[in-house]
Amino acid sequence: MxxxxxxxxxxxxxxxxxxxxxxxxxxxxxxxxxxxxxxxxxxxxxxxxxxxxxxxxxxxxxxxxxxxxxxxxxxxxxxxxxxxxxxxxxxxxxxxxxxxxxxxxxxxxxxxxxxxxGERRAREFVELSKEFTTYMTLCMPGKPRPTPEEVAKAFSENTQEVA
The missing domain is CATH 1.10.10.10 (Winged helix-like DNA-binding domain superfamily/Winged helix DNA-binding domain)
Incomplete structure (x- = not known):
């Protein structure tokens, strides 16, 4: 496994x-x-x-x-x-x-x-959670996996929302 x-x-x-x-x-x-x-x-x-x-x-x-x-x-x-x-x-x-x-x-x-x-671990957790939830918006069970272009676009949009 x-x-x-x-x-x-x-x-x-x-x-x-x-x-x-x-x-x-x-x-x-x-x-x-x-x-x-x-x-x-x-x-x-x-x-x-x-x-x-x-x-x-x-x-x-x-x-x-x-x-x-x-x-x-x-x-x-x-x-x-x-x-x-x-x-x-x-x-x-x-x-x-x-x-x-x-x-x-x-x-x-x-x-x-x-x-x-603690601050370091909490910040890391929040950043990892953002990344994880971005992937979750793209990847649905039973559906095709997103293309690299779709992944890049989602992370680009995610970065723009935060800015």
Whole structure:
């Protein structure tokens, strides 16, 4: 077995078998209110169908989720002035405060982890993570592997985004 297969097994073991509490919370949040609040915070008002697409969820699931957020006073729904069939969902001040608290809590947790790793290792980890995720955007299971030109283009775009 080559080092690639050995590292794959180790990586998958860490990701799937030893999920940390933070990873579990992040995964749970990606399917629920936390994700919706963050998406609205980052992008501004969205339609329920745009939110469903971002969440990879059904319209029914998003409708239920939005009803809960509305009941908590974290979102507002307003009809589009040009087409009243379209509804825009936006965060209220309470929703914005929730989004900011979620981000602050995540930042504080990750910064603590980085402090435990030390600056050199934390910087190296972030750089390697950027490289790994760039490759992941190119290489899908069951699909052809990217060409050297596609890889070069992706890394070029990744460098431009950071600059």
């Amino acid at each position: 080559g080092f690639e297969q050995e590292l794959f097994r180790d990586l998958m073991g860490n990701i799937w078998n030893k999920k940390s509490l933070m990873q579990q919370e992040m995964v749970k949040g990606a399917r629920g209110e936390s994700f919706a609040v963050q998406e609205l915070y980052r992008k501004g008002p969205l339609t329920p169908s745009q939110l469903a697409s971002a969440m990879k969820a059904t319209a029914g699931r998003v409708s239920t989720l939005l009803a809960g957020l509305e009941k908590k006073g974290q979102i507002a729904r307003e009809p589009d002035p040009d087409d009243r069939r379209i509804v825009h969902v936006s965060l209220t001040q309470t929703g914005k405060e929730r989004a900011e608290k979620q981000r602050d809590d995540m930042r504080d947790a990750v910064c603590w982890i980085f402090s435990q790793m």
